[in-house]
Amino acid sequence: MTGAGPVTGRWVIRGARPLGGEPADITIADAAITGIGPGATAPPGAQVLDAAGLIALPGLVDLHTHLREPGREDAETIETGTLAAALGGFTAVHAMANTDPVADTAGVTEQIWRLGRAAGHCDVQPVGAVTVGLGGSRLAEFGAMADSAARVRVFSDDGRCVSDAVLMRRALEYVKAFDGVIAQHAQEPRLTEGAQMNEGAASGRLGLTGWPAVAEEAVIARDCLLAAHVGSALHICHVSTAGSVEIIRWAKSKGWRVTAEVTPHHLLLTDELVASYDPVYKVNPPLRTPADVAALREALADGTIDCVATDHAPHPVEDKETEWAVAAHGMTGLETALRVVQEAMVDTGLLGWAQVADRMSARPAAIGRLAGQGQPLAPGSPANLVLYDPAVRAAVDPATHASRSRNSPFAGMVLPGQVVATFLRGRPTVLAGKPA
Numbered sequence: 001m002t003g004a005g006p007v008t009g010r011w012v013i014r015g016a017r018p019l020g021g022e023p024a025d026i027t028i029a030d031a032a033i034t035g036i037g038p039g040a041t042a043p044p045g046a047q048v049l050d051a052a053g054l055i056a057l058p059g060l061v062d063l064h065t066h067l068r069e070p071g072r073e074d075a076e077t078i079e080t081g082t083l084a085a086a087l088g089g090f091t092a093v094h095a096m097a098n099t100d101p102v103a104d105t106a107g108v109t110e111q112i113w114r115l116g117r118a119a120g121h122c123d124v125q126p127v128g129a130v131t132v133g134l135g136g137s138r139l140a141e142f143g144a145m146a147d148s149a150a151r152v153r154v155f156s157d158d159g160r161c162v163s164d165a166v167l168m169r170r171a172l173e174y175v176k177a178f179d180g181v182i183a184q185h186a187q188e189p190r191l192t193e194g195a196q197m198n199e200g201a202a203s204g205r206l207g208l209t210g211w212p213a214v215a216e217e218a219v220i221a222r223d224c225l226l227a228a229h230v231g232s233a234l235h236i237c238h239v240s241t242a243g244s245v246e247i248i249r250w251a252k253s254k255g256w257r258v259t260a261e262v263t264p265h266h267l268l269l270t271d272e273l274v275a276s277y278d279p280v281y282k283v284n285p286p287l288r289t290p291a292d293v294a295a296l297r298e299a300l301a302d303g304t305i306d307c308v309a310t311d312h313a314p315h316p317v318e319d320k321e322t323e324w325a326v327a328a329h330g331m332t333g334l335e336t337a338l339r340v341v342q343e344a345m346v347d348t349g350l351l352g353w354a355q356v357a358d359r360m361s362a363r364p365a366a367i368g369r370l371a372g373q374g375q376p377l378a379p380g381s382p383a384n385l386v387l388y389d390p391a392v393r394a395a396v397d398p399a400t401h402a403s404r405s406r407n408s409p410f411a412g413m414v415l416p417g418q419v420v421a422t423f424l425r426g427r428p429t430v431l432a433g434k435p436a
């Protein structure tokens with residue numbers, strides 16, 4: 001397809017089903033969607049992509065990706081991580097700040113932004129740290145990061161909780177000036193000292209130190225109250241408990257500016273998997289109970305939880321394939337996110353494809369303040385889109401992933417779906433399921 005003829009940037013995508021609806025043709029020219037409907041006229045010189053049977057969605061947007069560069073290029077690089085993102089159907093990712101050096105200055109955030117542009121697989125929007133060096137004691141220079149070429153709007157110490165209430169209040173006040181948002185990793189540090197897995201029946205049986213739900217819920221409750229008091233925007237990372245959902249539902253009912261995300265793994269996996277002692281299931285926050293999973297699915301369906309975010313957290317084998325107690329927290333997720341959402345949410349009847357587009361593209365783009373992403377599939381929108389085959393089923397094989405790391409908790413699991421093509425502003429980044 002691509003090798004035939006000159007690359008014009010003009011495409012006609014034949015027979016795809018926008019948002020899972022009736023088949024239509026989608027035409028693309030000059031980086032934008034120019035037409036959508038049955039029998040749309042191809043622009044002159046357009047390349048043709050037969051997409052019969054495929055669902056067309058707007059390009060996915062991830063609010064929570066760990067790209068690891070700079071500092072841990074053995075785990076991931078901006079090149080490998082963004083290629084993994086494209087293969088998962090993403091056209092934009094937010095790169096978390098817990099790199100080495102930490103993304104707590106205009107210089108580091110600009111460096112990450114420039115490396116993302118150079119790689120070209122998807123947009124990379126750096127997240128700035130809340131505190132200098134993630135140290136939890138001094139606020140980073142939000143203004144300089146916001147004014148930089150990276151135009152940072154989301155700030156997070158993710159990996160660590162901003163546990164000091166005064167610092168959290170000041171951070172929320174600070175970002176109001178430029179419509180920023182503080183993304184909190186909600187984990188009360190004292191309540192989770194030495195914690196190894198969710199606190200509950202499974203941890204009691206396995207004799208591992210428990211990580212109580214209240215350690216997450218107490219911080220979320222406090223921060224919702226602080227956000228309301230200050231009148232600022234708060235985003236809750238990786239919500240994992242039924243109680244957290246209740247608090248967020250209450251905060252939203254008050255009209256407070258609170259948004260939340262859930263990871264694919266928290267929508268599908270439970271703490272019973274820890275009985276294997278396989279560290280691939282070790283993650284922060286931990287896998288929870290079936291009742292928590294049910295509450296998270298319901299909350300994503302009814303909009304209490306705004307969006308899905310991967311928390312893609314690559315680790316090299318030596319940090320992960322070791323004994324449970326010392327293994328690193330985290331799971332890869334970019335290349336399996338849409339498939340897991342289909343399994344957990346679509347094939348269970350909880351979400352239609354239009355809602356998937358909302359939860360994985362429009363809402364995360366809005367929360368992340370990304371103007372050119374998350375737009376509807378309509379003439380005039382930037383041509384950011386993914387073509388997805390929901391009918392195939394295959395076992396997940398991390399050896400085929402573009403991510404430099406292999407720590408997928410879905411390895412060997414048979415899941416539906418396959419990303420066939422991804423377009424970033426009219427240019428294919430993925431074709432026939434492979435890097436374009």
Ligand SMILES: [Zn+2]
Pocket residue numbers: 158159160185237238284285
């Ligand atoms: Zn986190």
